[in-house]
Amino acid sequence: MDFKKEAVKVLKKALPREKDFAIEIPKDAKLGDIAFPCFTLAEKEKRNPSVIAKEVVKKIKLKGTIFTGVTSFGPYINFFLDKDRASQEIIKELNKKELIKKSKPERVMVEFFQPNTHKGIHIGHTRNVIIGESISRILEEKGIRVVRTTYGGDIGPHVAKCLWGYMNLNLKPEGDKGEWLGRVYAIANEKINTEQKKKEVNSVNNRLYAGDKSLVTVWKLTRNWSINHMNKVLKLVNTKMNSFLWESQVEKSGLKIAKQLLKKGVLKESEGAIIADLTKHGLEVVVIVAKDGTPLYLAKDLGLAELEFKKHKVSKVIHVVAVEQLLYFKQLFKIFELAGWKWAENSVHRVYELVGLKEGRMSSRTGNLILFTELYEKMFNLALTEVQKRNPKLKLKKQEELSHQIAMSAMKYGMLSRDLNRKILFDYKDWLSFEGNTGPYIQYSYVRAKKILKKLGKARAQMIKIENDYEYGLVNQLNKFPAVYASAYKKLNPPVIARYAYELATAFSKFYEHCPVIKSEYSGSRAKIIKTYLIVMGKVIHLLGLKPMNMM
């Protein structure tokens, strides 16, 4: 419910000559519910805004409106809502079936989680997949059909290095073989320190590109280990990809498109390579096919775009990719545009900043990284000891299930609550905390709400009666959901939802502490508020990529 409109109506009657009313929400609820600052009026009339505010207040008539009071405080005119009536309307609105109005049906691809095979999956990938999943759910809430897509790098120099290490260094597989390959890659990198060895790696790369049978067999075997590991990670974060695309799938078609664009004059040759000169667009020069004929990343992306738009029949592709590739995507989209393809306007690069360590940048090459499973296991174990403390009689399987959800809540909320433009400097201390502004806190508030209703049993349906600020504080937070969602959708920005989740959970925790429900004469009204809280918070938790928990 938007009560600003009501305030504007009232103000128009008092100030018939005014057209635009810049309504605000007071920072402090004690000041009022809706505010109208008189600064612009003061400027027009060249008079003191505080005096104007006082005069206008005298002219305002509230009879028959949703407001119970209006006062001036300095240059501000502050309106006070009839809390019972306002809450009644808010709760009614939020209990409607279609909380978010659906848009026209559309198929959109969200391309996220672009890991390389033969390398480890670290917490940088984790930020990506968590953002991608949340954006997908935000779109789905609007009724959009989302095609979740992974684009994996399964060929290229890094694969050659890893395979060289695998075949020459006589290392023994241990644990998850896909994860182990990441270590092989890091060790190989260290060992490839002579010209002779570099030649050998190059030869592996060329033979693989040429389709050498015995090498392809090894490649397929190890590639599968990596893919199994990726699937394990995706399962843990509860993301179900609709399609897996690979560089090896698009390099040939990409090369073909690059050559066509060369003929058309969109691209040109330089020093034996195929390049795009985008300097006059302020986008530098970019190499598309290397002078030895190998299609580079951009060539592959041309093939990928064709596959994504044509085969998957999507109207739009959203690439969730870190900031390092900001210029790169501008170049890619510019080439779409120069080629005269509509892909240009239907492609979006959703940028986010990297996850780094205090010691410096994470790198699969040097092994300076935190693996996804490393962090997950630490979180899981910590959650498990807590769960066992609180629910000692619960079966181990159930305890583990809860611990998994708690760990994922902490991880996802941690990844989503920070602004996407802000780099995350990873520190275990921050991530192994489940108190305060964290995912488990949000889940906990949901669990408590659920428990109250369970214990209460059936409550009589009743009108909302607001007895104190904590009740209205919660209702007021609930009322913000549609606007919060709209902002997150418009900007493809999950952090907006995450921050709201915390504010909403806080409002509930205060309500919980100060408003008994079960043994209260207001139990009917309060139960209705809690029910609405569960609807909204349930949706919010889902949008963050999580499942609302029923016990902790």
Next chain:
RNA sequence: GGGCCCGUAGCCUAGUCAGGAUAGGGCGACAGCCUUCUAAGCUGUAGGUCGGGGGUUCGAAUCCCCUCGGGCUCACCA
């Protein structure tokens, strides 16, 4: 050097796009609250040159200019 991003208490962070009322939170510290819906909670206290300097404005963390610090990026990696 050019382009983009970040700089808010000891640490982490919201607010910056659409300028307004004493700059919100969290962690950590200190002091309280569990025979009463799970204390992963609640209530207080202490802690701030909003990197710095100019400007615009009745009013600037927010807009403009300059400047300092950090990160990413700028032709054959992805």
